[in-house]
Each structure stands twice: as structure tokens, then as C-alpha cells.
Amino acid sequence: MMTPIGPLLITASDRGLQKVEFISGREFAKEEKSITLQKKKARYLKKAKKQLDEYFLGKRKSFRLPLDLMGTDFQLKAWKALQTIPYGQTVSYGEQAQRMHKKGAQRAVGGANNKNPISIIVPCHRVIGKSGDLVGYGGGLKVKKWLLEHEQALQN
Numbered sequence: 001m002m003t004p005i006g007p008l009l010i011t012a013s014d015r016g017l018q019k020v021e022f023i024s025g026r027e028f029a030k031e032e033k034s035i036t037l038q039k040k041k042a043r044y045l046k047k048a049k050k051q052l053d054e055y056f057l058g059k060r061k062s063f064r065l066p067l068d069l070m071g072t073d074f075q076l077k078a079w080k081a082l083q084t085i086p087y088g089q090t091v092s093y094g095e096q097a098q099r100m101h102k103k104g105a106q107r108a109v110g111g112a113n114n115k116n117p118i119s120i121i122v123p124c125h126r127v128i129g130k131s132g133d134l135v136g137y138g139g140g141l142k143v144k145k146w147l148l149e150h151e152q153a154l155q156n
Contacts, residue, residue: 001049003056005146006139008119010052012044016066019117020048022139048121055120058150061087063121071115077102078112085126088151092130110136120147 001008011019047065054060069079081099085091091099093106093113100109113124119139125147129135137144 001052003052005143008052010045010048012041012048013068014041016068017044017048017118017121018068018070020052020119020121021117022119022143052120056150061151065121067118067122069118069122071112071117074108075112075115078109079116079118079122081109082113082116082122082124082127085123087123090126090128090148093127094130096127106130114138126151 001010006022007024009019009021009023010017044066051060051063051065055063069076071079077100078096081096084099085096093109094104096113097103097105097109102108109127113127114136116122116124116138119125125137125139125144127136134141134144134148
């Protein structure tokens with residue numbers, strides 16, 4: 001799927017979305033050629049594309065999609081905590097750790113967020129450094145900045 005800030009790869013299982021990640025144009029062309037869809041997966045992918053299109057147009061602030069996340073217990077808790085951060089707001093890694101009742105685990109939270117397979121929908125871009133700095137985003141800091149500005153979470 002093409003977005004205003006580059007191509008996104010979206011994959012699903014029979015239970016829901018498994019991956020939403022920014023990829024290079026070369027990877028996008030390769031993936032586009034190799035994707036074969038089964039009906040149930042196609043339905044999830046179609047819904048995800050529609051909701052992401054609405055997000056990029058500024059018409060959607062939350063997502064209603066089934067997710068099929070796979071990770072450690074800690075990662076799953078971290079990703080669940082990410083989903084509680086409202087559109088247009090940010091929290092620090094320490095604040096996310098506190099929300100998980102894991103005070104002092106900000107480094108572990110950062111590591112879990114780094115493994116988040118479902119960008120934007122599980123909004124790891126809304127987590128920033130303690131000092132307010134933009135740090136650590138798999139899609140790159142330019143993309144993180146764009147997403148936060150899009151959500152008006154950053155004061156210019």
C-alpha cells in the first residue's frame with residue numbers, strides 16, 4: 001500500500017493482521033508480485049487498507065481491526081499498552097513502563113516496541129524519549145516525526 005510517506009507492507013493470517021511496516025520501494029515491488037490472498041486474509045487486508053487510507057486522510061483516529069500478534073508475554077503487554085495511547089498524544093518509555101506496572105523497565109519497553117510488527121495501528125510512534133526527543137522508530141525518525149505532526153502531537 002502506498003502512503004504519503006512511503007510504501008507499507010500489510011500481511012494477515014486467518015485470525016487478523018500480523019504486520020504493517022514501512023518498506024523500501026524495491027521490497028514493495030517484490031512483495032506485491034509474490035502476494036497471493038485467501039478470502040479471509042483478503043478481507044482483513046482490505047479493511048486495514050481502508051482504515052489506513054482514512055488515517056492518512058485525517059479522517060480516522062483509531063482502528064477497529066482484528067490483530068494476530070505474536071511475541072513474548074512482555075512484548076504483548078507492551079503492545080497492548082501502546083494501544084491505550086490516544087491519537088495526538090505522546091508518552092515517554094518510562095510512562096509506558098508505568099502503565100504496564102513495570103516501573104523502571106523503559107529499556108525493556110523500548111526493546112519490545114522495536115519489535116512491534118504492526119506500525120501505526122499499534123502506535124509505537126507515540127512513544128518518545130524522557131526529554132521529549134524523538135528516538136527509536138523502525139520506520140525511521142523522519143517517518144515518526146511525520147506521523148506525530150500528522151496527529152498534531154508535536155508542537156512545531
